[in-house]
Amino acid sequence: MTSSKPVLAISAIAPIVLLIIMIVFLLGPASSFLQFGVVLPEVSIEKIEFVENEIQATVRNTGPIDVDVVLADVNDRIQPAAIEPDTSLKRFETALVRIPFDWNEGQPYEIGVTISDGTRFAKGIDAAFPALEPNVDLFVFLGTIGFLIGVVPIMIGLLWYPFIKKLGKNTFNFFLAFTMGLLVFLGIDAVIEATEISENHLSSIFNGELLIATVVILSFLALYGIGKQLTKKIEFSKLSQGLAISLMIAIGIGFHNLGEGLAVGAAIALGEVALSTFLIIGFATHNTTEGLAIAAPLTKSKAKIFKMIGLGLIAGVPAIFGCWVGGFSFSPLFTLIFLAIGAGAIFQVVLSIFQYMKEKSDLLSNTSLFAGISAGLIVMYLTSVII
Amino acid sequence: MQSTIQSAKMFYILISIVAVSSLYFVVPSVIIAEETPTTFLTHTGLVIQTTGDVIDPIGYDGEALDFDPDKFMKEFDYGEVTVLDDGTVLREYYITARDDQIMEVSPGVFYNVWTFNDSVPGPTIRATEGDLVRIHFTNEGSKPHSLHFHGIHKAEMDGVFESIGTGGKFTYEFYAEPVGLHLYHCHVHPVEEHINHGLYGAYIVDPKEPREPADEFVFVLNGFDTDFDSENNFYAANTIPFYYQHHPIEINANQNIRAYVVNILEFDAVNNFHLHGTLFHHYPAGTDTVPSGYNDMLTMSQGDRQILEFNYKYPGLYMFHAHNTEFSEKGWVSSFLVKENTGNFDTQIEYDDII
Numbered sequence A: 001m002t003s004s005k006p007v008l009a010i011s012a013i014a015p016i017v018l019l020i021i022m023i024v025f026l027l028g029p030a031s032s033f034l035q036f037g038v039v040l041p042e043v044s045i046e047k048i049e050f051v052e053n054e055i056q057a058t059v060r061n062t063g064p065i066d067v068d069v070v071l072a073d074v075n076d077r078i079q080p081a082a083i084e085p086d087t088s089l090k091r092f093e094t095a096l097v098r099i100p101f102d103w104n105e106g107q108p109y110e111i112g113v114t115i116s117d118g119t120r121f122a123k124g125i126d127a128a129f130p131a132l133e134p135n136v137d138l139f140v141f142l143g144t145i146g147f148l149i150g151v152v153p154i155m156i157g158l159l160w161y162p163f164i165k166k167l168g169k170n171t172f173n174f175f176l177a178f179t180m181g182l183l184v185f186l187g188i189d190a191v192i193e194a195t196e197i198s199e200n201h202l203s204s205i206f207n208g209e210l211l212i213a214t215v216v217i218l219s220f221l222a223l224y225g226i227g228k229q230l231t232k233k234i235e236f237s238k239l240s241q242g243l244a245i246s247l248m249i250a251i252g253i254g255f256h257n258l259g260e261g262l263a264v265g266a267a268i269a270l271g272e273v274a275l276s277t278f279l280i281i282g283f284a285t286h287n288t289t290e291g292l293a294i295a296a297p298l299t300k301s302k303a304k305i306f307k308m309i310g311l312g313l314i315a316g317v318p319a320i321f322g323c324w325v326g327g328f329s330f331s332p333l334f335t336l337i338f339l340a341i342g343a344g345a346i347f348q349v350v351l352s353i354f355q356y357m358k359e360k361s362d363l364l365s366n367t368s369l370f371a372g373i374s375a376g377l378i379v380m381y382l383t384s385v386i387i
Numbered sequence B: 001m002q003s004t005i006q007s008a009k010m011f012y013i014l015i016s017i018v019a020v021s022s023l024y025f026v027v028p029s030v031i032i033a034e035e036t037p038t039t040f041l042t043h044t045g046l047v048i049q050t051t052g053d054v055i056d057p058i059g060y061d062g063e064a065l066d067f068d069p070d071k072f073m074k075e076f077d078y079g080e081v082t083v084l085d086d087g088t089v090l091r092e093y094y095i096t097a098r099d100d101q102i103m104e105v106s107p108g109v110f111y112n113v114w115t116f117n118d119s120v121p122g123p124t125i126r127a128t129e130g131d132l133v134r135i136h137f138t139n140e141g142s143k144p145h146s147l148h149f150h151g152i153h154k155a156e157m158d159g160v161f162e163s164i165g166t167g168g169k170f171t172y173e174f175y176a177e178p179v180g181l182h183l184y185h186c187h188v189h190p191v192e193e194h195i196n197h198g199l200y201g202a203y204i205v206d207p208k209e210p211r212e213p214a215d216e217f218v219f220v221l222n223g224f225d226t227d228f229d230s231e232n233n234f235y236a237a238n239t240i241p242f243y244y245q246h247h248p249i250e251i252n253a254n255q256n257i258r259a260y261v262v263n264i265l266e267f268d269a270v271n272n273f274h275l276h277g278t279l280f281h282h283y284p285a286g287t288d289t290v291p292s293g294y295n296d297m298l299t300m301s302q303g304d305r306q307i308l309e310f311n312y313k314y315p316g317l318y319m320f321h322a323h324n325t326e327f328s329e330k331g332w333v334s335s336f337l338v339k340e341n342t343g344n345f346d347t348q349i350e351y352d353d354i355i
Helices: A005-027 A137-158 A161-165 A167-199 A208-237 A243-267 A277-298 A304-330 A332-360 A366-386 B002-026 B069-073 B189-198 B326-329
Strands: A045-051 A056-059 A069-076 A076-079 A080-082 A094-101 A109-115 A119-126 B038-041 B048-052 B053-055 B080-083 B089-106 B108-115 B126-129 B133-138 B169-175 B182-187 B201-206 B215-224 B234-236 B251-252 B257-263 B270-275 B280-284 B293-295 B296-299 B305-312 B316-321 B333-339
Touching: A005 B053, A045 A109, A045 A119, A056 A069, A056 A109, A056 A366, A056 B169, A069 A094, A069 A119, A069 B053, A069 B270, A076 A080, A076 B326, A080 B048, A094 B270, A137 A304, A161 A277, A167 A243, A167 A277, A167 A332, A167 A366, A208 A243, A208 A332, A208 B280, A243 A277, A243 A304, A243 A332, A277 A366, A277 B038, A277 B126, A304 A332, B089 B126, B108 B305, B126 B133, B182 B189, B182 B257, B182 B305, B201 B215, B201 B257, B257 B296, B270 B305, B296 B305
Parallel strands: B089 B133, B126 B201, B215 B257, B251 B333
Antiparallel strands: A045 A056, A056 A094, A069 A076, A069 A109, A080 A094, A080 B053, A109 A119, B038 B048, B080 B089, B089 B108, B133 B169, B182 B201, B215 B234, B257 B305, B270 B296, B270 B316, B280 B293, B280 B305, B316 B333
């Protein structure tokens, strides 16, 4: 065994060494051989902010070659501008283009930059909106929004607990299945939202769709591992498998709400949505169902009130953090990643609930399972229409 | 059990490595603002302070670009002159076409220009009515090119159906007629592409009886579509956007000014010319001796040209530009700096020297 160790090491390293030799060869002696086709530069405008008498655009070199940004324009009209730190952008590097401009609130604008080969890249904004000043007021405002769309509705949803507790076995199964329906919808919703962010804000170089798929699966696997260990620990006390499931649901929804909070905070900061009372009502109604999802598995065990509040906070508070982070420094990549983590977590929770139901009920009632899932999906769809 | 925990640990380590490395993309590069910020005043009066680079083609004060509009606007190619036996003046010109040059068409913007005698526009060809014009054309480009002159000439001298291939030569010969301001350009298909890349120039036929003495300028109104979307990215009088904005043209008050204005703009159907602070008499194609009007606006289609005559009553800085604001805000905006007249008219054309 010991004698074969060096052999083992060599067999592990040999392919890597050969790969490195191939890369060095391709970059070195063979590089001229591979020079064909036209390499096109690409610049993405990631963020546009409107401050007093100035428009600020964050640009990133998302192409395969270095570029020089040499010209800025507003609505395709050349404007003098400053670019920080400088005009040359290496791959992935960002710069801030500052265009002195007396803009009008509520008016659409298109901001463009031209690089040294004369190619212009532009991004439109539906309505100019003064960039939010990072101060205490904004902190409180974003926190309140997060609280209203995250914490409050979940707490309200938890109030269904006494009602579900009084239900018979079949009806209880219906509600668990209903929860599964809700969660499946939330998961799909998160993936779609992440895809939209990928399309609108993330340059193609990040392979947004593949990143979403990767993160969803990784998050699913990670939470599967955590869930397994959690249920094992709880087995000793036989205290409540329901609580474990609820905790998993709360964590999954927590990730989801973090992503949602990031998106909402960013939308506020970028002025992309007129944040109406109506929108808040829509979000709140939608998210009330998340409280129900947490409450349902708890009903077969003795749950204490503070535990339930704790679960509600685990699920809801991330929305507040999301709003803060999204509002103060929006990163499309971050938002996408957290939405994808949320989706993976939620799909894992759906699996947990299913296994739990299979264990608990010897005869798995197909009717209540399918009816529950369908009802959950439909309710989520209807509440989503309100947003 | 032990191995499950270990593999779980490995998994979390992997996740955290991925998370940390993703920060590279998420967090924009940190800007270290140690250097003292420069103050930057725009032409609209807005002020910002920056530690970065200023990109301002309108108030450009950097190094001179390859093409010098100041030189071009007063440079006329009268050709090599010989008087033939019958008394006819023969003017011989040498024009070489190329299509491989990269020129800085606006500060920092490099564009593949196609040139006559290494310049966009090509040289301003100038002759007197009745002169025999002989142009020795060489195509050193990689594509076929030609010279098509506006004016009166034989069909085989029209430069349309006979394109000159790579390395080819052709001698165009015709009498300079009629009197006026004309133009020449490459007429090889696709003509739009050959013109957008810069194959054009002005052609002036002076009357035998010289025009009134004046301070003369050539303005070729052109543009560049640098990203090939059939829309111009840059507009200008004489190639460089905003050039006469940061280098106003100095002229004297109460002195006759004559401007030869040629519109060779592609993609946009109409270009125009608006003069501030005074009005001009204008002569369409310069063919008539009586001005068509007294105005401060000219509307010109592709290939249109006008001779403008005017003078300034008061000294000061006056704009002239496309009244189509899109064009002016993309570079076709210029200015005259009118000085008190000192009575020293040394900028006049001395016609006697030419022949």
